[in-house]
Amino acid sequence: MSLAKLTVSALAVAAVSATAAAAQSRDTVQVAGSSTVLPYANIVAEAFQENFDFTVVVESGGSSTGLRRFCEGVGENTTDIANASRPIRESEIATCAENGVTDIIEVRIGYDGIVFASDINGNSFEFVPSDWYLALAANLPVDGAMVANPNTMWNEVNPDLPAQEIAAYIPGTRHGTREVFDENVILQGCEDSGAMAAMMEMGMDEDAAEEACMEIRADGVSTDIDGDYTETLARIAANPEGIGVFGLAFYQNNTDSLQVATMSGVTPSTETIASGEYPVSRPLFFYIKAAHIGVIPGLKEYAEFFVSDAMAGPDGPLAAYGLVSDPELAAVQATVANEVTMGN
Amino acid sequence: MSVTTEGGAPEPRRTSLLELDARTRRRNRSEARFRAYGLAAVTVAVMALVLLLVSILSNGLSSxxxxxxxxxxxxxxxxxxxxxxxxxxxxxxxxxxxxxxxxxxxxxxxxxxxxxxxxxxxxxxxxxxxxxxxxxxxxxxxxxxxxxxxxxxxxxxxxxxxxxxxxxxxxxxxxxxxxxxxxxxxxxxxxxxxxxxxxxxxxWDFITAPDASGQRPEAAGLGVAIMGSFYMMLVVLAFALPIGVAASIYLEEFAPKNRLTDLIEVNISNLAAVPSIVFGILGLAIFINFAGLPQSAPIVGGLVLTLMTLPTIIIATRASLRAVPPSIREAALGIGASKMQSVFHHVLPLAAPGILTGTIIGLAQALGETAPLLLIGMVAFVREYPAAPLDGLFDPASALPVQVYSWTQRSDPAFVERASGAIIVLLVFLIFMNAMAVLLRRRFERRW
Structure with a gap:
């Protein structure tokens, strides 16, 4: 049985050496989270490593996944930074606190526009939020009762739109983008179209009405895309009638195959989003675990570099890629420099 | 040749052998049909392969x-x-x-x-x-x-x-x-x-340079991914080969035949059919959360792929051990060799080509595996090359198949070309490994 002994001892040696090696301190900054923030984080990580002698590893996975891993606890086996395309939720802060992650620094890096784009050779669209609500809601209030959404053509929703079948590709629920879409487009459209008022007349309270507003139909007219924008693009290439929801940066990289729709008469661009004219935009964030500053080499330097004028400023590479620069960047820089945690 | 009916003269044969009757014609037709189906199946498979290669090569060679x-x-x-x-x-x-x-x-x-x-x-x-x-x-x-x-x-x-x-x-x-x-x-x-x-x-930078951000598709390369994949293969080889061979020798040559060993055998075969993502979840729970190994490191990827490759290697090894005729063992025992001597001096060398072939095929499988790596943080943007082993095994790295995956998600259309180029590199590695397996088998395999 010496072989069995050999195997067992080899395994034991492997296990011991593995844990011994893991005990050595980590010298890479670990970042995970939103796939919307990912390209920006990649650009920053690249420029940061070109200029400084630190290592940064950026993972994707979505805002919720990133924040969940971020809140797993403090220590070298947990991530240092969570990228998020939406603000952290109260429930996530509570989970974080339970696991000992009490000091979180919130860093807003800028704004991202959410655009509606279709095949370059197809019809062009000029939307208002209520078009999207009437096209995608699961149930619509008609004469005091909720009925299943009967609309299948865009011109049934709004006579000004072309007679084209409704085929929408919207981000899946694991994306932070979906939350913004639900609130800034669907809920807004629900209020604008008077459907919300009609629901409340029917006796729903405000929360129930909002929930009914944001319920998306599941009869195949609208498709949730759980992958990335490249998947949405592929769907539109396969179905030229389709309309997809994209980030502004993605659209700007693919203007040769996509045309963008206006929303409430405004064409999305970094300028119209910065000025607040374009209605569907949201801030992008990353969250730093303050307890790791000073422990993980390069963490604070990376965060400061990220929000520096040279990177996140209006003429920096992030803006060139499609990020709308934060008008209050100086305040954000101060937050990072002084390590101001949330709630302080 | 003739059918004798009861109480009557033999009935004459209605047709000659040279003239096909309806039944024979039907049988011949069905055979011809079957051949056509077979040929059609082969044609479809070859067409699919050609289509795949043409689309990948036409998209990717330019990278x-x-x-x-x-x-x-x-x-x-x-x-x-x-x-x-x-x-x-x-x-x-x-x-x-x-x-x-x-x-x-x-x-x-x-x-x-x-x-x-x-x-x-x-x-x-x-x-x-x-x-x-x-x-x-x-x-x-x-x-x-x-x-x-x-x-x-x-x-x-x-x-x-x-x-x-x-x-x-x-x-x-x-x-x-x-x-x-x-x-x-x-x-x-x-x-x-x-x-x-x-x-x-x-x-050359396409093969040696590290990944680049979405703003610079022209600078993106496979260097870190190739190193990460290479390190993982080292880990798989270092763990899966000794464990797999030891386990199969014990099971095949020493283990008593009882319900326990039967159970183990059935489970090893079952393990070979477990979807690879399951090993990823296991790896996340055991190696990262429990053992505290770092995220995105080739050591974790290698260990997960080891678990995945083990059954393949064990099955291949046991098959080649079994193929060694019992007469060899008996002859060795007959002239006074111990059981262990007979195994290590005679059976194992004769089974080695088969074991190596199985190992290489297992490695090739592991090289192309993506799903378990998604869960252990290998889908990451890594610009720094990992250090030399053994320290380098704990440094963050990417891997070839996940590099393909992450490039297909980038917004710049130039990354489509990069992703196809990475697939070509991956295919070249796979073809090389499989060719080596075939060569080893041809060169050293003995038949009895």
């Missing part, structure tokens, strides 16, 4: 060539070395942002010097050079600070869209709609190419 712009750059000492003592450590404080304008100005001057008339503003000219160029220049200057103050000729990467012009990806029509390149830039690129300032050549 091995890259467009470069060469022009003289004056390295302004005031900008690059303000303190003036050519100390690389001090010069490190000059960031790439200071090198960018230098590159742009040098390119503008070069276009003017060639006598090419253009209405494009300086920033539009600068956009034709890759964002990687300032980093290329900075690295060159820091490695040889004596260059500062001189004028040097350097080959810098062209922007991905300019590169696309010479690969047929960007046309005049698409440039008109494209926000990132204008028809004027396209015309200028053609003129510069005629002057010899823009060349497209083979690009």
């Amino acid at each position: 091995f060539r890259q467009t470069f712009v060469s022009f003289p750059i004056t390295l302004d000492a005031d900008v690059l070395d303000p303190s003036g003592n050519r100390n690389p450590e001090e010069m490190q404080s000059v960031l790439t942002f200071s090198y960018g304008p230098l590159v742009q100005q040098a390119f503008v001057d070069h276009v003017a010097a060639l006598g090419i008339e253009t209405d494009l503003p300086a920033s539009a000219l600068g956009d034709m050079i890759s964002d990687q160029a300032p980093a290329q220049l900075r690295a060159a200057v820091l490695s040889n600070p004596a260059m500062v103050g001189e004028t040097i000729d350097l080959q810098l990467l062209a922007n991905g869209r300019v590169d696309g012009v010479f690969k047929g990806r960007v046309t005049m029509e698409s440039a008109e709609r494209d926000a990132l390149i204008s028809p004027e830039q396209l015309i200028l690129a053609e003129q510069l190419r005629a002057e010899g300032s823009i060349i497209t050549r083979f690009n």
Whole structure:
């Protein structure tokens, strides 16, 4: 049985050496989270490593996944930074606190526009939020009762739109983008179209009405895309009638195959989003675990570099890629420099 | 030959052998049909393979060539070395942002010097050079600070869209709609190419350079991914081969036949059929959360793939041990060898080619595996090469198949070409490994 002994001892040696090696301190900054923030984080990580002698590893996975891993606890086996395309939720802060992650620094890096784009050779669209609500809601209030959404053509929703079948590709629920879409487009459209008022007349309270507003139909007219924008693009290439929801940066990289729709008469661009004219935009964030500053080499330097004028400023590479620069960047820089945690 | 009916004369045969009756014709027809089905099946399979290869090769071969712009750059000492003592450590404080304008100005001057008339503003000219160029220049200057103050000729990467012009990806029509390149830039690129300032050549950097951000598809390479995959294969080989061979020798030669060993055998076969993502979840729970190994490290990827490869190796090893005739064992035992001597001196060497073949096929399987790596943080943007083993096994790295995956998610269309190029590299590795397995089998396998 010496072989069995050999195997067992080899395994034991492997296990011991593995844990011994893991005990050595980590010298890479670990970042995970939103796939919307990912390209920006990649650009920053690249420029940061070109200029400084630190290592940064950026993972994707979505805002919720990133924040969940971020809140797993403090220590070298947990991530240092969570990228998020939406603000952290109260429930996530509570989970974080339970696991000992009490000091979180919130860093807003800028704004991202959410655009509606279709095949370059197809019809062009000029939307208002209520078009999207009437096209995608699961149930619509008609004469005091909720009925299943009967609309299948865009011109049934709004006579000004072309007679084209409704085929929408919207981000899946694991994306932070979906939350913004639900609130800034669907809920807004629900209020604008008077459907919300009609629901409340029917006796729903405000929360129930909002929930009914944001319920998306599941009869195949609208498709949730759980992958990335490249998947949405592929769907539109396969179905030229389709309309997809994209980030502004993605659209700007693919203007040769996509045309963008206006929303409430405004064409999305970094300028119209910065000025607040374009209605569907949201801030992008990353969250730093303050307890790791000073422990993980390069963490604070990376965060400061990220929000520096040279990177996140209006003429920096992030803006060139499609990020709308934060008008209050100086305040954000101060937050990072002084390590101001949330709630302080 | 004839059927005798009861109480009557033999009935004469109705047809001759030379004339086919209906039944024979039907049988022949069904055989012909079956052959046609078989041929159709083979044709479909071959067509699918050809289609796959053609689409990957036509998309991806161009990624091995890259467009470069060469022009003289004056390295302004005031900008690059303000303190003036050519100390690389001090010069490190000059960031790439200071090198960018230098590159742009040098390119503008070069276009003017060639006598090419253009209405494009300086920033539009600068956009034709890759964002990687300032980093290329900075690295060159820091490695040889004596260059500062001189004028040097350097080959810098062209922007991905300019590169696309010479690969047929960007046309005049698409440039008109494209926000990132204008028809004027396209015309200028053609003129510069005629002057010899823009060349497209083979690009080793695609294989050796690390990944690049979405802004620089032209600079993205497979270096870190290839190293990560190589390290994982080392780990798989180091763990799976000894464990797998030891386990199979014990099970095949020493283990008593009872319900327990039967159960183990059934479970090993079942393990081979477990979806690979399950091993990823296991790896996340055991190696990262419990054992505390680092995220994104080849050691974790390697251990997970070891678990996945073990059943393949055990099954292959046991089959080749079983193929060694019992007479060899008996002869060895008969002249006084111990059980262990008979196994290690006689059976194992004869089974070795089969074991190696199984191992290589298991490794090839592991090399192409993506799903379990998604869960242990290997889908990451890593720019730093991992160090040499063993420390390097704990450094973050990427892997070839996940590099393909992450490139297909980037927004710039130039990454489609990169992803196909990465698939070609992966396929070359796989073909090489499988060819080696076939070769070993042909060369050393013995039949009894």
